[in-house]
Amino acid sequence: MAWKKVADKGAVAAGKGKAFKVDGKQIAIFNQDGYHAMDDLCVHQDGSIAPGKLEGDIVECPLHFWHYNIKTGELTDYLKEVKLETYPVEARDDGIYIDI
Numbered sequence: 001m002a003w004k005k006v007a008d009k010g011a012v013a014a015g016k017g018k019a020f021k022v023d024g025k026q027i028a029i030f031n032q033d034g035y036h037a038m039d040d041l042c043v044h045q046d047g048s049i050a051p052g053k054l055e056g057d058i059v060e061c062p063l064h065f066w067h068y069n070i071k072t073g074e075l076t077d078y079l080k081e082v083k084l085e086t087y088p089v090e091a092r093d094d095g096i097y098i099d100i
């Protein structure tokens with residue numbers, strides 16, 4: 001694992017998420033109660049989760065409304081024990097970094 005700069009500071013608005021390509025992977029960064037990072041592709045049909053509606057720690061996939069915890073990556077409905085990978089995030093002076 002290594003820290004990589006993903007975006008400039010301010011690239012993800014408060015209360016929103018945004019998708020970024022990092023090392024060929026699509027990662028969602030959420031700015032909700034601090035920054036959180038997890039794999040962006042929904043296990044249902046590979047929808048991008050990043051633009052989904054956020055309520056507290058839960059994001060709703062915009063395609064068919066499956067829900068994930070943005071801090072743990074866990075799918076909270078439909079299937080048990082499904083978890084997207086999450087990554088440590090740091091907001092530094094020059095941007096947002098994740099350990100990937």
Ligand code: FES
Nearest residue numbers: 042044045047061
């Ligand atoms: S692709 Fe996410 S709920 Fe269907």
